[in-house]
Amino acid sequence: MTNPRSDTIVIVGAGHGGANVAALLRQQGFEGAVVLVGDEPMWPYQRPPLSKDYLKGAMSDDDLLIKPKDFYADQRIDVRFGNAVEAIDTEARTVTLGGGESISYDTLVLATGAAPRQLPVDGADLDGVHYLRNHDDALRLGADVVPAARLAIVGGGYVGLEVAASARHLGASAVVLEREARALARVAGADLAAFLVEQHAARGTEIRTSADVVRLDGDDGRVTAVVLGDGSRVECDTVVVGVGAIPRTALAEQAGVACDGGVLVDDHGRTSVDGVYAVGDVTRRPLDHFPGRHRLESIPSAVEQAKQTVAHVLGQPARPHEVPWFWSDQYDLKVKIAGLVGFADRSVVRGDVGSGRFAVFHLSGDAVVAVETVNSAPDFMVAKKLIASSAHVDAARLADPSVPLKELLA
Template sequence: MELRAQPRIVIVGAGQAGGTLAALLRQYGHAGPITLIGDEPIPPYQRPPLSKAWLKGETAAERLALKPLKFYVDKFIDFRPNVRAVKLERSARKVQLSGGTEVGYDFLALATGARAIALPIPGANLEGVMFLRTAADAVTMKAEVGPGKRLAVIGAGYIGLEVAASGRALGAEVVVLEREARPLPRVVCEVLSTFVRKYHEKHGVKFELGVKARSFEGDGRRITGVRLADGRLIRCDAAVVGIGAHPNDELAAEAGLQTARGIVVDLEARTSDPYVFAIGDVAHRPMPIYGRMFRMESVPNALEQAKQAAAAIVGRPPPAGEVPWQWSDQYDLKLQIAGYPFDVDETVVRGDPARDKFAVFHLMGNKLQSVEAINAPAEFVVGRQLIGSRKAVDKRRLADPTVSMKEFSV
């Protein structure tokens, strides 16, 4: 491949969003220089399997890579591992890097992702207190979880529950600590939350709900338990903190780009600077279906925004808008969610949770806003279509499992 005099593209962040953007630019015909800057020692990789298949030993580490290292060489993508961007100079269109070097750009894409939120309590630096955001985190965790080990999971969100399920599969005793009154309190409805809790309990996971961690207790070097605000001590050999993530938007904010707990972008993934894009977990983006802005942490969102930015950079027509969706695998459960339950005034349950196969539809009037599906792929697929089309639905028939979902297909 011969590099031609086309715009210089610099991508800061070599995760799923950044890696996908680099590959798409070449696929879309961009023949100019591409520099991909990553602060980890390995090429872009998939993160979802870290808490599931990889942690349980069901997939090899090399299978996590989005592309083999040879791809970046063959496509003349200047991949720079173990490098951080430390300052963005927009007027000069250059990025200062760790080690004192710098790289110039014509277009810049910020794919800096998000970082795990730490618990600011005593003992947080003890050995055995872990997070799960990177491949290195997963390697550490895999060495800590196994038969006879006691694992405390702080936070009953997606990551926490996936880790809990994998921990049980590996033979560890698992207790989940959550400050709210139910698991997944900020992301799913109470019907689904109750089902998930009971399913985990059937697999031996214990829950402590409505509790707050006061400190990590240890022997001076390593964690031995989690002290709760009510004074109880939850003994453990290791703990995973999964209480959410904070967007890595500091580089953008310091450079004067518009931020709002994330980097504000438009439907081309373009920031307040027309030469700078932001994609993936760090982007605070429009959601036309709901008439609002929102920051999403999901693989589908990272891929969609990579397409948006790539199309804008090379001058292709913008891709069609997508209905946001995400998934979570826990034990033999496939949880699939499309849309968000904004402005909902009615909820419809289709199927029977006791049979481990059902869906919850969230409606605003007769328009579907969101669907949460457990082992119900047809309800998920058609529900996602209905959210995107804004087609009115008959709620009574939607709730009737004897009515085929094909009737509602758009």
């Protein structure tokens, strides 16, 4: 299918969302100009491995790439990497780069992602304090995660636990400091969280909850300890901060695009400004089965939005929504999550948690709204279908491993 349009589409942000928009435009036959602008000098790359295989040294820079470098030239995608967009003029339909270059567009796609939330305490600017969001962050952190190094990880979310697992693999020690009463308090159910905490403890990671960080101490400009609200100290050589991310909405706001905890978009990726779309971590978007708008830090969500946006830009039929899903690898554990746990009012465990292969189904009434699986890919795949179909299930049968999950789909 060829789309004969000869207009210009500018994409601001070269992560998964932006890179997929560029690639899909060409795959769907768009013949106009495609300009992909990214503020990092590196070619578009995958971010999830940064806390896992890349940090452990099991991946090279080329392994990280979303597409081979020559893909962009082959597909006539004009790339401007290492260039930050400083301003957008939605009336003139131009973007201005840091060096002063102005690029005209007919359609603009914002894929500016999110930035790590900063730790607001004294000492957070000491050497040895790391955030992990991009390639350079991973390089700097990797230089400090060496055998016998002592890591203090502030934040017991998925990134914090993944870094802890990688650190243990590399022979470093890790203490995770979580402000809430349990790890993964905002992103996982209690059953999965308890299981993962046990797995980390068995491998030598210490996880402290209700641990409020009030200060970082240092010596000669280098961090040496984390000080907690109860006065205790965690001696360390390196601190990794993983306390969430903030959508990078500054450009959108400057351009008059409606934002509220993210760039507000509809089912097609459209913003409040004509000709301006947005995809990925920067957005708050509608989801089937879940009221309101939601900001998802998820590669599958960014790729899905890229498909929906490209279809709308090219005048194609709307693409169906996918059930939101996420994943995390820690040690030999393959964790996959679908749906949104926060909408559930009860949970059902299927399988033997002690075996390290199980699923936790989260229900609202008798409808499945989320699932968390560990080393259980078949359960995950069927569970996504249960969520997508809004199927009503018998909780007792759901908990019984002898009942095939596919029977519940019927």
